[in-house]
Amino acid sequence: MTDWRSIFGHERPYDEQVDGIETAIDTARDGGYSVVEGACGTGKTMIALTAGIDLVRDPDTDYERVFVLTSVKQQLHQFEEDLETINENLPDDWNPVSGLTLVGKADVCPYNRAGAGGIDDGNVYDRCETLRDRTRDLTGEGGDTTAGSLTAQARSQQMGLADSGRQGGGPRLLQTAGETAPYSPDLPEYSDGGPVDVSTEYCPFYAQYLEDLPEEGSDGDAVEAVPYDFTEAGMITPEDLVARSVSHGTCPHSVMGAVLGHVEVVIGNYYHAFDPRTTGSFTGALLDDSTFAVCDEAHMLEPRVRDLVSDGVADRTLRDAETELSRVIQPIKFEREGRRAEGGSKTADADLVRAELNDSDVSYDELEQTLEFVRDLRSELDRRVTAHLDRKHRGWQSNLTDLADDEIPLRDPAEPAEDELTAWAREAGYGDADWVRAEAVGAVVERILNEAEDEDRTRAAPAVGRVLGEWYRRDHTDYFREIELERTWDDTEPADSWRRAYNARLALHNCVPSDAIGERLGMFGGGILMSATLEPMDAFTEVTGLDYLEREEERPVVERRYGLHFPEENRESFAVAAPKYTYDNRGRPGEESEAQRASSGAGDSPRNPTRRQYVDAVTKVGRLPGNVLVGMPSYAEADWLAGVLEERLEKPVLLDAASDDETTQALKREFFDGDGKVLVTSLRGTLTEGVDYSGDRLAAAVVCGVPIVNTSSPRTKAVRRAYDDEFGDGFTYALTIPAVRKARQAIGRVIRSPEDVGVRVLLDERYARDSWDSVRPYLPDDGEFQPVSPDMLDVGLERFRGRLEQ
Numbered sequence: 001m002t003d004w005r006s007i008f009g010h011e012r013p014y015d016e017q018v019d020g021i022e023t024a025i026d027t028a029r030d031g032g033y034s035v036v037e038g039a040c041g042t043g044k045t046m047i048a049l050t051a052g053i054d055l056v057r058d059p060d061t062d063y064e065r066v067f068v069l070t071s072v073k074q075q076l077h078q079f080e081e082d083l084e085t086i087n088e089n090l091p092d093d094w095n096p097v098s099g100l101t102l103v104g105k106a107d108v109c110p111y112n113r114a115g116a117g118g119i120d121d122g123n124v125y126d127r128c129e130t131l132r133d134r135t136r137d138l139t140g141e142g143g144d145t146t147a148g149s150l151t152a153q154a155r156s157q158q159m160g161l162a163d164s165g166r167q168g169g170g171p172r173l174l175q176t177a178g179e180t181a182p183y184s185p186d187l188p189e190y191s192d193g194g195p196v197d198v199s200t201e202y203c204p205f206y207a208q209y210l211e212d213l214p215e216e217g218s219d220g221d222a223v224e225a226v227p228y229d230f231t232e233a234g235m236i237t238p239e240d241l242v243a244r245s246v247s248h249g250t251c252p253h254s255v256m257g258a259v260l261g262h263v264e265v266v267i268g269n270y271y272h273a274f275d276p277r278t279t280g281s282f283t284g285a286l287l288d289d290s291t292f293a294v295c296d297e298a299h300m301l302e303p304r305v306r307d308l309v310s311d312g313v314a315d316r317t318l319r320d321a322e323t324e325l326s327r328v329i330q331p332i333k334f335e336r337e338g339r340r341a342e343g344g345s346k347t348a349d350a351d352l353v354r355a356e357l358n359d360s361d362v363s364y365d366e367l368e369q370t371l372e373f374v375r376d377l378r379s380e381l382d383r384r385v386t387a388h389l390d391r392k393h394r395g396w397q398s399n400l401t402d403l404a405d406d407e408i409p410l411r412d413p414a415e416p417a418e419d420e421l422t423a424w425a426r427e428a429g430y431g432d433a434d435w436v437r438a439e440a441v442g443a444v445v446e447r448i449l450n451e452a453e454d455e456d457r458t459r460a461a462p463a464v465g466r467v468l469g470e471w472y473r474r475d476h477t478d479y480f481r482e483i484e485l486e487r488t489w490d491d492t493e494p495a496d497s498w499r500r501a502y503n504a505r506l507a508l509h510n511c512v513p514s515d516a517i518g519e520r521l522g523m524f525g526g527g528i529l530m531s532a533t534l535e536p537m538d539a540f541t542e543v544t545g546l547d548y549l550e551r552e553e554e555r556p557v558v559e560r561r562y563g564l565h566f567p568e569e570n571r572e573s574f575a576v577a578a579p580k581y582t583y584d585n586r587g588r589p590g591e592e593s594e595a596q597r598a599s600s601g602a603g604d605s606p607r608n609p610t611r612r613q614y615v616d617a618v619t620k621v622g623r624l625p626g627n628v629l630v631g632m633p634s635y636a637e638a639d640w641l642a643g644v645l646e647e648r649l650e651k652p653v654l655l656d657a658a659s660d661d662e663t664t665q666a667l668k669r670e671f672f673d674g675d676g677k678v679l680v681t682s683l684r685g686t687l688t689e690g691v692d693y694s695g696d697r698l699a700a701a702v703v704c705g706v707p708i709v710n711t712s713s714p715r716t717k718a719v720r721r722a723y724d725d726e727f728g729d730g731f732t733y734a735l736t737i738p739a740v741r742k743a744r745q746a747i748g749r750v751i752r753s754p755e756d757v758g759v760r761v762l763l764d765e766r767y768a769r770d771s772w773d774s775v776r777p778y779l780p781d782d783g784e785f786q787p788v789s790p791d792m793l794d795v796g797l798e799r800f801r802g803r804l805e806q
Contacts, residue, residue, distance in 0.1 A: 004054040009046055009085035016562040017043050023558055024051035028292055028526035032556030033546060036530040039564040040752050044530045045082045052292040053097055056264050063292050063525055068267040070296035071304050072690030079267050083235045099235040100259055102268035108242050108252035110205060113176040116185035126457050131203040138190055138202060139210055147211035154188040154204035177242040182249045205251040222258040230259050261285050274520055275308045293527030299534055299741045302543045309516040312507040313467040318378045320460035325371040328353055328448050332364060348452035362444045370441040373434050380424055384483060385504050400501040408483040413717035416477040435472030439465035471508055477725060480509045480718035509715055511722035518545015532748050533741040535778060539733055566754045572800040573760045575785040576793055577768035578613045581705030585610040589640030613790050614704055617763050619648045620794045626676045626699025631683040631746040633707045642680040649678060656681035672697050683707040688746035700759040701750045706766050706775055708739040740778040
């Protein structure tokens, strides 16, 4: 029996940590889950790791690993750091706890990281599979060579480049993660002594991995190919993994897969446990009762898994599937018509197509029927998008750049019924078999084309077949079908076509993912779900399926709540009774021109009284010394407020817009550096969750309004209706509670340690007063957020500043 205190990474745990660890251990021994809402500073990461490692190291349990799942990259790093802390403080006679962080091929492929070999983020997955298959073909049974010969040839080719005088006579070696590989940045080409052809390119890293595998038929395990002792290595980050693998000349992604089932702590994201394709191809072996699951940032579990278990297929994928089907049908069709395929075509020959069809249960007639179905489906999609734009945006062909993202519902979102596309297919003469058999047809098309081209690629036909099958099988209450229009730009499409401005997608949304979440959690032996914002707990356990596990499978679900235990005198919290920040009250952002504001006699104040009160309140907080974070319901609202604040405040005002991660990180660094600033962002962005604002990085945070998503969206209406049917109160469960969690996440950025000092402000009377739409019951029940009127906010702020100066 282990002692969890020997695992705990710090000298003395808080009382909350003692309770949290012991609760998690006891609950997991009974096959259950702990659900923990813990404020910042609770040490939830250390609670989860300590409890999980104790169970894994205890010989009296069946637990073999801890599987950490998080939706925030910052928290992923926190688990890595806490595991390293645990290892640094273990008793001297204990082995370090082995850990591994899971990432995708793009993050670890040496060629992709080095920008070499013609491999980049856009093609790394397809190129990787092709090179792996070719390497296996060359070295497998009946192959031309061995894995050892391929790696030796790659090394010698690199030396040959040096001998030829390239790069000043020195060897030109691939470098990444601070290490140098024994291969050139160029992909090597296998030669059997004859003419070298580009089709003989292979991956030397994968060849070395194959060479290191135990002999086929032996009792060895793939883990023997790992070029380091992972039981002694402790926490292996992706950078560590690449460095150790590249220096040995082996494939980092293959090593990651080999180690996966053997380390004690695996750190990943929700994809690794809930995405059907990821679990089917990579992490499925972790989904059993020997795994202790840790769901971090669990308030995001429901929306993230909803996306993962939803499905869809894009117009371009339908187009590609149509092309693939035509290429497979063409040889037999031409043969029957006495014609030949055009020279140079990669189309499979008739004998290959017949052979593959004979080995499957798919007929040639089904190939033709599926092609016709896909072709008609794409035509119907085109017709519906065109009709929608004609109806909603008259003259849209001449203003393609003005079109925004949009949705076209295929049924009334508030009334579950058969969707219009399914009804169209039936009226067009397509029956059940056309939907269901498309998946088998797609699989055969993929095999034929890969065989014909001697290149494994991700084909469109299987994806289209899978979605068509799901479209037919799923019900119309929990699943909502629509056409999504995503803004893009494609100059290859005609100037008057919507396809130039949009990529359309047939979307199949899972409105109620509780079954999918509960089913997956039920596969693990037990675990812990935790976040700073889970209340109300009963709603959380319902929407995640935990109540089903407790009620039907009799697995315990134990709740714990831990509030802020930092000095109260270091913080002040206000709920300001400003008018509700709703569209009806505030109107559109930026509706007033500068001239209108000037004519109103209000200077730089908005004419709209609701907006004026919010600007006044944010300005008061913005004048506090230090950095101030302001969260708005949308990026459009953030853009408006930042413009107004620039006129009012002397300190710099930064605006966070929807952008890529690199731009966001640069903005964050600018905010942290130098003197105080105001940063205005959307509460649905990335800067209000999972970002560490400890120390003097943040003096105050303001949330404007309750960030309820757009209730007019068809998808939102469908989710609300499905939640009405499932839980009885769709608006509360699907909209209000997630919105308050967003607000609480943003406010929680201020106080991150016992030394932090700051102000937290919730602006909107729904936070301050009890009413029919009040959200005050969903705030922490410690009563810290004191209701104040807008004109008394500055009094409270001055009182707090005065108290600190005493």
